[in-house]
Each structure stands twice: as structure tokens, then as C-alpha cells.
Amino acid sequence: MPSQALRDYLSVLEDEGGLHRVRRSVDPHYEIAAVLMERMKAEAQLFEAVSGHTIPVVGNVFNSRERLARALGVDRKELHTFILDALRKPIAPVLLQQGPAPVQEVVHDGPIDLGRLLPVPTWFERESGAYITAGVIVAKDPETGRRNVSIARLRLDGGGKVMAGIAKNHHLNILAEKASAMGRPLPIAVAIGNCAQVLLGSQMYLGLGEDEYDVVGGLLGEPLRLVRCRTVDLEVPAEAEIVLEGELRAEELVPEGPVSEFHGFYVDYGPGIGGTIRCVTHRRDPIFQAVLPAFTPEHCLLGGVAIEAVTCQALQRVIPSVRRVLVTDGGMGRLHAIISMHRPRAGEGKRAILLAMGQINLFKLVIVVEDDIDIEDPRSVEWSLAARFRGHEDLMVLPGVKADRCDPVHENLLVTKIGMVAATRPGDGGLNSRSEFSLPPRDVIERVRSAIDDY
Numbered sequence: 001m002p003s004q005a006l007r008d009y010l011s012v013l014e015d016e017g018g019l020h021r022v023r024r025s026v027d028p029h030y031e032i033a034a035v036l037m038e039r040m041k042a043e044a045q046l047f048e049a050v051s052g053h054t055i056p057v058v059g060n061v062f063n064s065r066e067r068l069a070r071a072l073g074v075d076r077k078e079l080h081t082f083i084l085d086a087l088r089k090p091i092a093p094v095l096l097q098q099g100p101a102p103v104q105e106v107v108h109d110g111p112i113d114l115g116r117l118l119p120v121p122t123w124f125e126r127e128s129g130a131y132i133t134a135g136v137i138v139a140k141d142p143e144t145g146r147r148n149v150s151i152a153r154l155r156l157d158g159g160g161k162v163m164a165g166i167a168k169n170h171h172l173n174i175l176a177e178k179a180s181a182m183g184r185p186l187p188i189a190v191a192i193g194n195c196a197q198v199l200l201g202s203q204m205y206l207g208l209g210e211d212e213y214d215v216v217g218g219l220l221g222e223p224l225r226l227v228r229c230r231t232v233d234l235e236v237p238a239e240a241e242i243v244l245e246g247e248l249r250a251e252e253l254v255p256e257g258p259v260s261e262f263h264g265f266y267v268d269y270g271p272g273i274g275g276t277i278r279c280v281t282h283r284r285d286p287i288f289q290a291v292l293p294a295f296t297p298e299h300c301l302l303g304g305v306a307i308e309a310v311t312c313q314a315l316q317r318v319i320p321s322v323r324r325v326l327v328t329d330g331g332m333g334r335l336h337a338i339i340s341m342h343r344p345r346a347g348e349g350k351r352a353i354l355l356a357m358g359q360i361n362l363f364k365l366v367i368v369v370e371d372d373i374d375i376e377d378p379r380s381v382e383w384s385l386a387a388r389f390r391g392h393e394d395l396m397v398l399p400g401v402k403a404d405r406c407d408p409v410h411e412n413l414l415v416t417k418i419g420m421v422a423a424t425r426p427g428d429g430g431l432n433s434r435s436e437f438s439l440p441p442r443d444v445i446e447r448v449r450s451a452i453d454d455y
């Protein structure tokens, strides 16, 4: 079974030359961000000496599909099917009954000063403060008691105060608003320093009331081990590095100002909501994990890999010829998808596009290709468009569709969605239909292939 501790994966990475230790002193104000930005596609970066702090910071850990696959214990080529299997076979978490959990080795329950306690980076010039960006927030529905697990950035607002800018439709926001309507705060726990399975699980688009921890178990192949929080009725991964316990208050509107998004631009979403952290627990020697929050491989991949898996699962339920879905890097891991289909019947590609767009609000360009194409190779995808796409029939232009607030070009939350089907027609055939590849005779190919080393 893979480990449930981020630090174990960091050791594996280090052994393989995938972890770089930054020994010189770095300032959490912009300097960590600048180094992570320079090396966004390189090794994971462990900042050992953060000025003013004793806790190290790690970033760029899960910044490629190779790294993610490695962390999940699978071959790069199996990543997609592995995640789909995990979605199909969720495993409920277990609560540790005895012994102190690693994440509770040290407990701070006096007055909390987050900025002093933790090396939280200030990322970008126009942002309004320091943000925790890899905090996995656990909460329970105040009506049903069902758990939810997802990431939202938390800005430090002095002492134990925080501000969260959560999209209206996200479950965490719905829970905070429910609690507020009942005249209560929403208790939260924020786990920082998580294994790949917890981070990826937190990004799955499930139904409200479906517990992301169950998907984490599926990804782990065993139950996620949890420990009960000290001051709130919530459970957190026992092997996380750091946990914050407190509450969010949806009625408390707090101005945010410009904030960076996955597209790499600043956005002003208006006010976020306020919260307070009252207790912090951590390991004896904790590591603070941070995700560089912009158009960066790690930020885009964590969401993209989860979104493509839930989309593929939803599509395959109704269109069995769907083989795979890829959410592309250039599309920021959010906005563009490619669907691979096996010999789609007439109109079936368009149906798949409509379903994908209906499923994921963010998608605005969806391309269908046939399964003889490597959808991870942009050259092959473009080849499909050049070879099989007829604009007058295979293009769908859908103006005025409800957009996600994150879309860089939405106007009043509306956007034009585009679908393209690049597939051969069932009736295609004949020399001039561009359906027969030019090749030497098959027997010669096979003879050469079987003895290629002799050439």
C-alpha cells in the first residue's frame, strides 16, 4: 500500500533526484513564489530556511503526470484507468482509536497567530496578503452531518483570522451558507501537507453529500486513517503535517481585492467570507506544503486530472464508446477537454460534447477524436482536426451559455462554448475519402518489424 504521509513521498522523490533542497535563506514575501515560478516544471523544492520561521516549505511536488502517477504507485500510462477504478471502488475512511496521531504531536490551543506560527507565503505583487494554498478543508453539512473535503485558499488576516474566497456553487460554500442561515458558524478543519491521494480526492466533483474521503480510500486502495480534531467535531488525515481547527462565517463578508487564478491573471471576485482558527496541531517537525497558485503545472494538474476522471466516468455511463477524457494543460487543466471515442456513430460525438459541457461548467472547448489518436499528443490531436474535421458539419458554436466565474473571457457569466468532432464517417471509404493510410504491404512491414534490430 502507498504511504499516507507526504513526507514519505518526498523521501522517495529525493532518492530519485526529484527533490531539490533550497538551503539559502528565503523570504516568504514573494521570494518563495519567485523560486517556485522559475522552477515550476522542475524538481520539488524544499525551502529549509524560511526567514523568521523554523518550519520548512515545500512546493512544486505534484507538478507532472509522471509525479502524480509515481505518488499513486502506478505506471504513467495507467494513471487514467487507475483513477477511474478508484472512483468506481470507493473505500470509507477509518478513525484511529488509540495513540497520538502524528499530526497531533504538538498542540497550540492558546491565542493563535497564524502568521507567526506558519511560514505562509505572500505570492503575487497585487494580492492583498499571505495565502495558505494547499489547505484541504474538511466540513460537515449542518443539516445532514455529511462530510465534505475540498481546497480553498485561506488568506491570513491577523491572529487567528482568515478569509476564504469560495465559488458560490462549491459545496464548502453551500455548507457555510446553510450554517449561517441556521444562525451558526461552520466548523472547519484545514489539513496542510497531504499525500497525493488526499489532494486529488479533494478535487473530485462529487454530489453534495458524497464524501471525498471515500475516493481518497479508493486511490489508496485502503481506508484513509483519520483522527478526531481537538476542538471541532471533524476528522482529519492522521498523517498530515499540520491541521488548523476553527470556523467559517458566511455572513461575514470580507473584502479580498485582486487574487491570482489558474489562468495566471488577477481576478477581483468581490468579498470572501471570514473565519477564525482557534487551535493548530502539527507533527514535531512539520513541513508546510504550498501550491503555487497560478497558471502553473501543479495548480492546473491537481484539478485537471480529477475533472477528466469524473467526466469520463459520467460519459461512459451513457456512451460506452467513450474511451478517455483529457483535460489539457494549455486549457489550464480546467477549460479545454479532449474526448477519445471508439468509432462514434453519427451524431454521437456531438452528444458526448453536450454531456461533457453539461457535466462540467468550466469546459468551453471540447474536441472529440477517435481512439486511434494519442490524445496526450497535441500534434496528433491537431492532425485529427486537419484530417477528419469538416467545419460546416462538425463544429458546434453555442453562444450565451452559463460560464464559470473563473473563465477569463466570460461576459456577465456567459460564454460561447465550442465543440469539434474530428471523426471518420461510418460510410467513409474509397480512395479519395482520405481514410486509407499509405503503407508498404503488410507482410513486409511485419517482417521488418520482427527483425528491426538487424537493420
Ligand SMILES: Cc1cc2nc3c(=O)[nH]c(=O)nc-3n(C[C@H](O)[C@H](O)[C@H](O)COP(=O)(O)O)c2cc1C
Pocket: 133, 134, 148, 149, 150, 151, 152, 153, 154, 165, 166, 167, 169, 170, 171, 172, 173, 202, 203, 204, 205, 291, 293, 299, 302, 303
Ligand atoms: C491549489 C488549489 C487552490 C484552490 N483554491 C480554491 C479557492 O480559493 N476557492 C475555490 O472556490 N476553489 C478553489 N479550488 C478548487 C476547489 O478545491 C475544487 O473545485 C473542489 O472540487 C471544490 O469541492 P467542493 O464543491 O466539494 O467544495 C482550488 C483548487 C486547487 C487545486
Ligand SMILES: [Mn+2]
Pocket: 148, 149, 150, 171, 172, 206, 207, 208, 209, 210, 212
Ligand atoms: Mn464536495
